[in-house]
Amino acid sequence: MKRVCIVGISGKLGRYMLRHALDRGYQVHGVCRAESVGKLADMADRITLFPGRTDDRAVMAAALKGCDGVLAVLVPWGTSGYSTNTADAVLDLADPGARLIFSCGWHITMDGKDRLSRSLRLQLAVFRPLLRLFRIADIGDQERACRHIFDSPRDWTVVRGSDLEEGESEGLPVWADHVDDPAIAHNRTRRIDFALFMVDALANPALIRRAPAIASCRA
Numbered sequence: 001m002k003r004v005c006i007v008g009i010s011g012k013l014g015r016y017m018l019r020h021a022l023d024r025g026y027q028v029h030g031v032c033r034a035e036s037v038g039k040l041a042d043m044a045d046r047i048t049l050f051p052g053r054t055d056d057r058a059v060m061a062a063a064l065k066g067c068d069g070v071l072a073v074l075v076p077w078g079t080s081g082y083s084t085n086t087a088d089a090v091l092d093l094a095d096p097g098a099r100l101i102f103s104c105g106w107h108i109t110m111d112g113k114d115r116l117s118r119s120l121r122l123q124l125a126v127f128r129p130l131l132r133l134f135r136i137a138d139i140g141d142q143e144r145a146c147r148h149i150f151d152s153p154r155d156w157t158v159v160r161g162s163d164l165e166e167g168e169s170e171g172l173p174v175w176a177d178h179v180d181d182p183a184i185a186h187n188r189t190r191r192i193d194f195a196l197f198m199v200d201a202l203a204n205p206a207l208i209r210r211a212p213a214i215a216s217c218r219a
């Protein structure tokens with residue numbers, strides 16, 4: 001792995017992934033909205049930025065070219081398919097053989113066998129229609145994006161994050177195939193370690209075409 005593209009590099013998760021990627025000696029391409037370029041001013045000389053929306057296929061084609069790894073933040077903002085179009089752009093435009101790592105939350109299921117906690121079910125029941133009604137976000141868009149990924153023959157991994165918190169690293173998170181696994185019942189991960197898991201997955205072939213649900217290694 002020599003060069004990686006971080007899609008959504010200016011967000012909190014993206015900036016942590018950038019730190020980990022540079023620590024590992026990767027060259028970094030990054031895509032973020034033009035209005036967010038300033039957030040990366042202190043890193044400008046260490047990365048190659050491609051300003052634009054992550055669902056803009058022309059921007060994505062340029063950013064992904066020559067990258068053997070992709071770290072993509074999937075966010076369901078708006079109601080115009082931002083997540084799905086971002087995932088499709090990565091799947092369609094990344095170099096052949098590239099490792100593709102996507103982020104999402106525990107609400108996504110690959111095989112339908114995840115048993116969500118009552119609290120997460122309640123949050124989804126309340127916020128899902130409200131976010132859509134006010135056109136703030138569309139959880140269904142993130143679900144469709146992941147379905148496209150799960151159906152793809154490419155070398156993808158979908159990392160499903162638990163509730164997130166800030167703070168110093170606690171180490172590489174533990175993971176399970178399903179969110180109701182007792183090993184991850186504590187349902188919390190430091191955001192810096194979510195990023196660490198994403199970057200680590202680039203070099204972990206055991207995670208290819210899997211959707212690990214992660215949580216802190218400190219229960």
Ligand SMILES: NC(=O)c1ccc[n+]([C@@H]2O[C@H](COP(=O)([O-])OP(=O)(O)OC[C@H]3O[C@@H](n4cnc5c(N)ncnc54)[C@H](OP(=O)(O)O)[C@@H]3O)[C@@H](O)[C@H]2O)c1
Nearest residue numbers: 008010011012013033036074075077103104105161162164
């Ligand atoms: N937050 C949680 O508790 C939580 C829990 C589990 C999993 N996750 C997952 O973790 C990942 C990152 O989530 P995060 O909460 O930490 O957020 P984040 O890293 O701060 O990322 C937010 C991203 O969304 C972009 N964004 C913000 N507003 C937007 C808009 N209106 N249109 C398009 N893009 C917009 C940001 O770009 P700009 O820099 O340009 O604003 C940034 O790239 C997501 O995949 C999420 O599903 C989050």
